[in-house]
Amino acid sequence: MITSVQPYESAFTVICEISKVLAASYQLEVALAKTLELLRSFVHMDGIISLFNGDRVLDVVVGTEWDKSSDESYRRRLPRKAIDQIMMTDRPLIVENVAHHVAFSAADMKILGASDTVAVSFIGVPIRVDGNIVGTLTIDRVLDNGSRSPPDRDEKLLTMVATLVGQTIKLHHLSPGDRATPMAEGERLQKQPARARKKVHIKGIIGDSPALNALLKQIPVVAETKTTVMIRGESGTGKELVAKAIHDLSPRAGRPYVKLNCAALTETVLESELFGHEKGAFTSAFNSRKGRFEVADKGTLFLDEIGEISASFQAKLLRVLQEQEFERVGSNQTVKVDVRVIAATNKNLEEAVARNEFRRDLYYRINVVPLHVPPLRERHGDIPLLAAEFLKNFNDENGRTLTFDPSAIDALNKCEFPGNIRELQNCVRRAAILAVGPSIVGEDIGCSNGQCLAAAFCMASLKTGPLVAVPEKSRTPPVDGTGSAAFGVPPSIGLPLAPSGTARLNGPRVTDADQVIAAMEKCGWVQAKAARLLGLTPRQIGYVLRKYGIEIKRL
Structure with a gap:
C-alpha cells in the first residue's frame, strides 16, 4: 500500500505504479483490476471500470477483485443512471452524498451502502479513446469524520488514470467475441455519421427515429x-x-x-x-x-x-x-x-x-x-418500441405475459395517433385488457374493430368540415402577421391544429356517403385521388368507407 506520503508525491507515485501495470503484458481485465487495486490503496475507495462497445452497450465491467465469475456482481453494482449521465455529457460527475442526487435510485443507494445515517460519496470520469467515450472510471466511499482528500483533487487523479486506461485499451482486444482493437473501434466511430456517433439515450424517452x-x-x-x-x-x-x-x-x-x-x-x-x-x-x-x-x-x-x-x-x-x-x-x-x-x-x-x-x-x-417535440405521426418507426414498453409495463402491473402478434404491430403502424404517445399507451392497454389469447392480434386493436379513437375524431370532424393534413410542399410557415417563418418555428407547430392533430382547411362538407361514392367513382375507385378531390386524406376516406360499409370496386 501507498501510505504516509505527501498528497502530490503520493499521487505521482500511484500514477507511476499504474503506468507500470498497464504497460505489462497482462490480459486487459487483469491490468484494469490491478489498476483499481493500486487506486484503492491511495484514495481508499472501491472502484469500477466499465467499458462499452460502439453501440453504447455495456461490454466489460472490472472491479478491484475481478475474476471471470465476478463480472455479473459488478454489473449489478453499477449505478446505471449516473454512468449514463457521464457517457452522455462527457463530463466528470462528483456527488458528495448519493442520497441527495437524482442520478441514484433507492436500489443504487442500497448497493452502495448508503442510508439515512451512512453517507456515501461518488466520483466518475469518462474514459476516451481518440476522443470517443468508451467507458467510465467510477469510485465510491463511505464518508466519515476523518480526513479525506478534496473531491477536486480526487477527480484530477481519476482523470489522469482514465487517460492511461484509454491509451492501454488501444492495445488490447475488447473481448474474445470482438477481435477489433479499440483503436480500430475508435477509427470506426470517427467514420460514422455525426448523428450515429452522438446518439443520446435518456430514460423515459423511447425511440430511434x-x-x-x-x-x-x-x-x-x-x-x-x-x-x-x-x-x-x-x-x-x-x-x-x-x-x-x-x-x-x-x-x-x-x-x-x-x-x-x-x-x-x-x-x-x-x-x-x-x-x-x-x-x-x-x-x-x-x-x-x-x-x-x-x-x-x-x-x-x-x-x-x-x-x-x-x-x-x-x-x-x-x-x-x-x-x-x-x-x-x-x-x-x-x-x-x-x-x-x-x-x-x-x-x-x-x-x-x-x-x-x-x-x-x-x-x-x-x-x-x-x-420541437415531434408528434407520433412523424416517428412511426418508434411505435413498435413504445408499444412493447407499454405492454411490458401492463404485464408487470397485472402479472400477465402477453405478447404482440405481428398483425397487431401492423395495425398499430397504420394509425396516425392524433393523441400521440398518450393515445398509443391507452390503445395498448385497452387491447391488452380485451385480448382473449396469450398474444394481442390485429383484431384486438381498436383500428381493426371500429373502436379507433382517431377514426372517431375524423368522423366527428366530417360533420363540420374535413380535417386534412397539409401537403409537405405547402407547409411553408407564414411570413406575415404570425411571424412563424422569421422565428424558425417547425411547420407542424406553425399550423392551427384541430382536435385530431391535423390542420383544418376550407373544403367540401361531407355529410353522407354519397359524396364519397361519387368521388370514388369519378377517380376510378382510387382512394388517394378521391381524397385529393374532396380535400381529405386517404385515411379519412378509408374511415368513411368502413363506417358505411362501402365496398371498393376493382376495375
Whole structure:
C-alpha cells in the first residue's frame, strides 16, 4: 500500500505504479483490476471500470477483485443512471452524498451502502479513446469524520488514470467475441455519421427515429446552459419528459425541480402558486406560504401550458423572468431568486401574438431556445418500441405475459395517433385488457374493430368540415402577421391544429356517403385521388368507407 506520503508525491507515485501495470503484458481485465487495486490503496475507495462497445452497450465491467465469475456482481453494482449521465455529457460527475442526487435510485443507494445515517460519496470520469467515450472510471466511499482528500483533487487523479486506461485499451482486444482493437473501434466511430456517433439515450424517452434523435442530440447541449427553454409540441408528445431530462443533465441536477400546469389554475390562484403569499393576504390565507419560484431557487421551474395564462398575468411573469425578483401576494418585500425556467405549450404562440392574446415581449423572453417535440405521426418507426414498453409495463402491473402478434404491430403502424404517445399507451392497454389469447392480434386493436379513437375524431370532424393534413410542399410557415417563418418555428407547430392533430382547411362538407361514392367513382375507385378531390386524406376516406360499409370496386 501507498501510505504516509505527501498528497502530490503520493499521487505521482500511484500514477507511476499504474503506468507500470498497464504497460505489462497482462490480459486487459487483469491490468484494469490491478489498476483499481493500486487506486484503492491511495484514495481508499472501491472502484469500477466499465467499458462499452460502439453501440453504447455495456461490454466489460472490472472491479478491484475481478475474476471471470465476478463480472455479473459488478454489473449489478453499477449505478446505471449516473454512468449514463457521464457517457452522455462527457463530463466528470462528483456527488458528495448519493442520497441527495437524482442520478441514484433507492436500489443504487442500497448497493452502495448508503442510508439515512451512512453517507456515501461518488466520483466518475469518462474514459476516451481518440476522443470517443468508451467507458467510465467510477469510485465510491463511505464518508466519515476523518480526513479525506478534496473531491477536486480526487477527480484530477481519476482523470489522469482514465487517460492511461484509454491509451492501454488501444492495445488490447475488447473481448474474445470482438477481435477489433479499440483503436480500430475508435477509427470506426470517427467514420460514422455525426448523428450515429452522438446518439443520446435518456430514460423515459423511447425511440430511434430521425425526428426523435434530432431532439435527443439537442437536449444535453441545451441542458448545459442557464437559458430559458421553450418546448413546443402537440398534446401527448412527452414535453414534460423533455423538461425533466434537461434538468437532470444540467448543473442544477441536484437542486429542486418544480413543475406547475398553468392551464389548470385561475389567475388569482396562479399568482399565489408562483409567487407565494403572506398570512392574511386574502380570505383563505391563514399562513404565509412560499411560491414555486422560491421553492425552485437555484433549481429549475417547469411551466406547462404557458400559452394559457391571461394577458394581465403575462406582465407579472415577464418581470420575474427579466429581473429574477418578485413580491409575495400581500407583501412589499422583494424576493430575489436564481431559477431556470423551462416553458411548454401546444399552442401556436405566433398566432396568439398576432391576435394580441400573448405579449410579444414575453414571447421573445421565453422563446430563447425552442425545442420541437415531434408528434407520433412523424416517428412511426418508434411505435413498435413504445408499444412493447407499454405492454411490458401492463404485464408487470397485472402479472400477465402477453405478447404482440405481428398483425397487431401492423395495425398499430397504420394509425396516425392524433393523441400521440398518450393515445398509443391507452390503445395498448385497452387491447391488452380485451385480448382473449396469450398474444394481442390485429383484431384486438381498436383500428381493426371500429373502436379507433382517431377514426372517431375524423368522423366527428366530417360533420363540420374535413380535417386534412397539409401537403409537405405547402407547409411553408407564414411570413406575415404570425411571424412563424422569421422565428424558425417547425411547420407542424406553425399550423392551427384541430382536435385530431391535423390542420383544418376550407373544403367540401361531407355529410353522407354519397359524396364519397361519387368521388370514388369519378377517380376510378382510387382512394388517394378521391381524397385529393374532396380535400381529405386517404385515411379519412378509408374511415368513411368502413363506417358505411362501402365496398371498393376493382376495375
